[in-house]
Amino acid sequence: MSGLHHARAQLLRLAGLRPYAPVVPRPHARPLTCTPVRLANLNLPPRRTILDSEIEENFLKGSGPGGQKINKTSSAVQLKHLPTGIVVKCQETRSRSQNRKIARRLLGERLEVLELGDESRVMIKGREERRRKASADKKKRRKYRGLEGGKGDEGEGEKQEVDSEGKEA
Amino acid sequence: MPRIPTSLLRQARKLDALLPPLLAPCRDLGAAQNELRWLREHVDKVASTRGHREQDTLLRNFVQQRASGKPLQYILGTEYFGPVEIRCRPGVLIPRQDTAASVTHVAQLIGRAQSLPSELRVLDLCTGTGCIPLLFDDVFTSTRRDVPLRCLGVDISEKAIELAGHNVMRVQREKKDTTTSTIELVRADVLVDPFAEQAIDVPSLKAALNMYRLPPFWDMLISNPPYVSPSAYWKTTTSSVRHFEPRIALVPPAGKGQDDTQQGDAFYQRLITVARDVEARVVLLEVADVDQAVRVARMAKDMQMFDGIEIWRDEPDQCSDQEPTEQDGFAIVGRGNGRSVLCWRERGGLWLGKTPAWESDADRLSETYRSMPRLTSKYSF
Numbered sequence A: 001m002s003g004l005h006h007a008r009a010q011l012l013r014l015a016g017l018r019p020y021a022p023v024v025p026r027p028h029a030r031p032l033t034c035t036p037v038r039l040a041n042l043n044l045p046p047r048r049t050i051l052d053s054e055i056e057e058n059f060l061k062g063s064g065p066g067g068q069k070i071n072k073t074s075s076a077v078q079l080k081h082l083p084t085g086i087v088v089k090c091q092e093t094r095s096r097s098q099n100r101k102i103a104r105r106l107l108g109e110r111l112e113v114l115e116l117g118d119e120s121r122v123m124i125k126g127r128e129e130r131r132r133k134a135s136a137d138k139k140k141r142r143k144y145r146g147l148e149g150g151k152g153d154e155g156e157g158e159k160q161e162v163d164s165e166g167k168e169a
Numbered sequence B: 001m002p003r004i005p006t007s008l009l010r011q012a013r014k015l016d017a018l019l020p021p022l023l024a025p026c027r028d029l030g031a032a033q034n035e036l037r038w039l040r041e042h043v044d045k046v047a048s049t050r051g052h053r054e055q056d057t058l059l060r061n062f063v064q065q066r067a068s069g070k071p072l073q074y075i076l077g078t079e080y081f082g083p084v085e086i087r088c089r090p091g092v093l094i095p096r097q098d099t100a101a102s103v104t105h106v107a108q109l110i111g112r113a114q115s116l117p118s119e120l121r122v123l124d125l126c127t128g129t130g131c132i133p134l135l136f137d138d139v140f141t142s143t144r145r146d147v148p149l150r151c152l153g154v155d156i157s158e159k160a161i162e163l164a165g166h167n168v169m170r171v172q173r174e175k176k177d178t179t180t181s182t183i184e185l186v187r188a189d190v191l192v193d194p195f196a197e198q199a200i201d202v203p204s205l206k207a208a209l210n211m212y213r214l215p216p217f218w219d220m221l222i223s224n225p226p227y228v229s230p231s232a233y234w235k236t237t238t239s240s241v242r243h244f245e246p247r248i249a250l251v252p253p254a255g256k257g258q259d260d261t262q263q264g265d266a267f268y269q270r271l272i273t274v275a276r277d278v279e280a281r282v283v284l285l286e287v288a289d290v291d292q293a294v295r296v297a298r299m300a301k302d303m304q305m306f307d308g309i310e311i312w313r314d315e316p317d318q319c320s321d322q323e324p325t326e327q328d329g330f331a332i333v334g335r336g337n338g339r340s341v342l343c344w345r346e347r348g349g350l351w352l353g354k355t356p357a358w359e360s361d362a363d364r365l366s367e368t369y370r371s372m373p374r375l376t377s378k379y380s381f
């Protein structure tokens, strides 16, 4: 057996670039896929920030052993906003980290609508979108994939299952 | 496995003709719908240039594979480990989210340390896809750009080392020249005693470190070793795991005179010995449950070299609202099943924000105690 080949199979040295590479701030890991584009010129209020202490987070992964013994595909995230009792669930992507971000954004939007009503980002954007649609006069009737009923079903894009529980807090 | 009720099958068929076969592996409708959506997205991605008919055939083929029990991650070829996308291939264990939670938490704790070595060295034994060094790097370097990270992933399986190499290159390519981390991979047998007669095939860890002039000392040791006993393998793993994931990744090899439990625990004594030899200050070992955690914690205690030992549940960063919160003098923190054992000594205690045992200044000690009661282990020597 050739020594070189042997060595290759045994050690993979995968060095990053030199330590004196410029320190560049890391870009956001992955852009949120469903943020609408081309609404930049609208006058939007800043996003509602949510403190970690205001929410209770749950990864809905069921009971059972976990670890090596089972290989789960559930990446669902459920957030409960303690002061209002609003519950938001997201399993849009296979990445739990990504779902956590999306769930936080959805919850932020819900809270904004609650607090700012018509002046919230969602409402402003919704009005703008409807205006554009109307002016374009393009009816694009998309059939729903009809997957709304099932629990744990989180549709595409903004169509998240969002349900609010009674005010408990 | 209980049969799927016909009413559920009917309900699924009404929604989509491809859903009923997915109920068997997914068990519930919501999960089946999610998986079908992801399979569709995958087809859209890999066969975007193909015709409608071809895409349809491909999707049917994927659904069939999934219905036979093949893990979704092997069909899609990837899994998310924390935020890091990891490539998966049959022959190498699919990374688990529970592992990601422990690794994320330890990387966050270390990332908050006031003083760290000028280069932080992390040894990951039984690295599989290389997911642990990649996630540790991702989490750690997002807070600490001042400390370069050097990781070494070790595995006995050639397939694993190859796949890990692929994963590391892909992720580092994405990060371009912003990274100061180095991740290396080496094939070695962790179990084999370096002083025993050596098989020529795969070197011992020590021999491999020597052979490739890798550092003999490492600040941290992390490992998710095979930890399922033969009887637990038959009784508690799901059939999809048994039929599609490599047994060598799950069940330790049989040793002379071992009972079932001892075989399941076979890696830990060796791992703790390696931790001593490489002078690791922080050790994180994944386990199956609280019982195994306590056995491993005892082994570590018997080595008489750690300043503290505690047990983590699946989500170690969540409040412990679960009993027991202590067993045999070891604190059990977090929420979920028992998932890992954390040991530290000397500076490792400071890196983790723990109270070092030799800290004699009583005031400081009690202050640290007060400020982070949950982080302080009940167990110290």
Ligand SMILES: C[S@@+](CC[C@H](N)C(=O)[O-])C[C@H]1O[C@@H](n2cnc3c(N)ncnc32)[C@H](O)[C@@H]1O
Pocket (backbone or CB within 6 Å): A068, B092, B093, B094, B095, B096, B099, B125, B126, B127, B128, B129, B130, B131, B132, B154, B155, B156, B157, B160, B188, B189, B190, B191, B192, B224, B225, B226, B227, B248, B249, B250
């Ligand atoms: C449970 S898997 C963990 C993989 C990865 N760290 C993860 O968390 O997904 C255990 C790994 O240990 C490797 N392994 C089994 N026996 C080994 C040995 N004697 N020495 C080194 N690695 C071994 C297997 O090939 C497998 O990749």
